[in-house]
Amino acid sequence: MILERLDLTPDECERLLGWRIEAEGACQGERCVPLRMRGERIDVSELAAKLTMPLVRDEAHEVWSLGPESADRTLSSARMPPLTLPDLEGRPFDLASLLGKKVLLLAWASW
Amino acid sequence: VLRHELEPHGLEIVTVALDSRGAGAARPWIEAAGATHPSLIDEAHVLDDLLGVVNVPSGTWIDEGGTIVRPPEPAFPTRLVADSIASATLPEDAPPRRRQSLAEARKIRFEPEAYVEGLRDWVTLGARSRLALAPDEVIARSPARSPEVARAAACFELGQHVARRGDRAGAVPHFREALRLQPDNWTHRREAYALLDAGQDPLHVYGSDWLSEVMRMGAENYYPPLDM
Numbered sequence: 001m002i003l004e005r006l007d008l009t010p011d012e013c014e015r016l017l018g019w020r021i022e023a024e025g026a027c028q029g030e031r032c033v034p035l036r037m038r039g040e041r042i043d044v045s046e047l048a049a050k051l052t053m054p055l056v057r058d059e060a061h062e063v064w065s066l067g068p069e070s071a072d073r074t075l076s077s078a079r080m081p082p083l084t085l086p087d088l089e090g091r092p093f094d095l096a097s098l099l100g101k102k103v104l105l106l107a108w109a110s111w
Numbered sequence: 112v113l114r115h116e117l118e119p120h121g122l123e124i125v126t127v128a129l130d131s132r133g134a135g136a137a138r139p140w141i142e143a144a145g146a147t148h149p150s151l152i153d154e155a156h157v158l159d160d161l162l163g164v165v166n167v168p169s170g171t172w173i174d175e176g177g178t179i180v181r182p183p184e185p186a187f188p189t190r191l192v193a194d195s196i197a198s199a200t201l202p203e204d205a206p207p208r209r210r211q212s213l214a215e216a217r218k219i220r221f222e223p224e225a226y227v228e229g230l231r232d233w234v235t236l237g238a239r240s241r242l243a244l245a246p247d248e249v250i251a252r253s254p255a256r257s258p259e260v261a262r263a264a265a266c267f268e269l270g271q272h273v274a275r276r277g278d279r280a281g282a283v284p285h286f287r288e289a290l291r292l293q294p295d296n297w298t299h300r301r302e303a304y305a306l307l308d309a310g311q312d313p314l315h316v317y318g319s320d321w322l323s324e325v326m327r328m329g330a331e332n333y334y335p336p337l338d339m
Contacts, residue, residue, distance in 0.1 A: 001268075002268065002269070002272045052258065052261070053261065053265075054258070054261050054262040054264075054265045055265070056262065056265045056266055056269050056285070056288075058269055058272075058273055058281070058285065060273075060278070060281055061272075061273055061276060061278070061281070063269070063272060063273075064269075065265040065266070065268045065269035065272065065285075066265065067261045067262055067263075067264045067265025067266075067268070068160050068256065068261050068264055068265075069256070069261065070256055070257060070258045070260075070261045071255075071256045071261075072255065072256075073250050073251065073253045073254070073255060073256065074160075074161075074162065074163035074253045074254050074255070074256045075162070075163070075179070075182060075249060075250045075253035076250065077246070077250070078178050078179045078180075078246035078249040078250060079177060079178060079179070080171075080173045080177050080178065080179050081161050083157070083158075083161065085127060085151040085152060085153050085157065086134075086151065086152055087149065087150060087151055087152070088134050088137070088138055088141060088150060088152065089134075090134070093125075093149050093151055095125065095173075096177065098123050098125070099175065099176070099177055100175050101121055101122065101123045101175060102121050102122045102123070102172070102173070102174055102175060102233070102234055102237070103122070103123050103124075103125055103172070103173040104122060104123075104124045104125070104170055104171075104172060104186075104188075104230065105125050105127065105158075105170065105171040105172075105173060106124060106125065106126045106127065106168060106169070106170050106186055106188070107126075107127050107129055107153075107158050107164050107167050107168065107169040107170075107171075107183070107298075108126060108127070108128060108129070108140075108167045108168045109128060109129045109130055109167045109298065109301065109302070110128060110130050110132075110136045110137050110139075110140055111130070111136075111301045111302060111304070111305035
């Protein structure tokens with residue numbers, strides 16, 4: 001996730017990072033991590049440190065990249081995570097539209 | 112051909128092009144193939160982070176209820192690639208490095224027959240197929256995401272972002288760090304090489320290229336053996 005600043009409002013935190021701000025801290029589903037509010041905003045670097053998510057900065061362009069959580073395995077569940085990608089014409093295709101069929105998801109590249 | 116055979120039995124094939132250069136780069140291949148199945152474009156390499164894809168082609172099997180029954184693994188649905196490498200010829204005056212690349216490519220393991228046979232088994236038998244893995248096994252077979260791998264993902268995304276803003280030189284340090292942290296991630300590596308300006312040699316920019324890396328790791332390890 002590319003971020004142009006590290007102080008996010010609770011709405012931005014939920015929309016961009018998928019973490020909802022509640023009284024207990026930042027929550028995703030049943031899971032919550034304690035988080036201090038900085039006024040009306042949260043500090044992404046604090047959230048990243050608590051979740052072992054790497055935060056890398058590009059100084060010239062003044063942007064940060066927030067990586068995924070470190071984990072024993074990439075998949076924490078066998079449920080296919082939500083996936084929507086554009087087709088050749090830019091139309092979004094939601095993989096969930098194929099529920100009821102078996103799917104071979106085949107990654108390739110032109111390079 | 113495979114889709115025509117297996118679609119009536121309830122299989123849909125969805126291809127995803129991992130390509131930072133977008134639809135324009137993938138379009139010639141998709142159109143040449145006359146693809147009628149969903150052909151999607153993944154500029155950000157979402158599948159790398161989501162499923163742990165580190166090389167292509169890579170196939171993931173998902174059942175009718177949206178459950179992964181086989182995580183990403185080498186997936187050659189035809190003999191096309193293996194045959195074209197086996198029968199490739201080079202002109203007499205081809206540079207030695209090109210000859211060496213072809214020689215190494217011929218050592219790579221391709222297992223299209225086993226893969227297609229396995230796919231047919233699963234499509235026919237569904238959950239009764241011995242190849243449909245239980246959820247615990249799916250999770251256990253998915254790649255580890257160490258702090259280095261997670262950081263490589265962040266560096267790669269930052270490199271892509273900077274390159275997309277037109278600063279390809281500025282992207283290089285981020286890609287270099289991603290490759291250092293996760294050297295066996297071929298989707299990162301080959302995309303970083305592809306995003307160099309025309310005429311730039313990855314060997315000079317990154318100190319490595321496809322051939323040097325294949326020789327370092329051994330061509331026989333380019334794809335792990337199918338565990339079917």
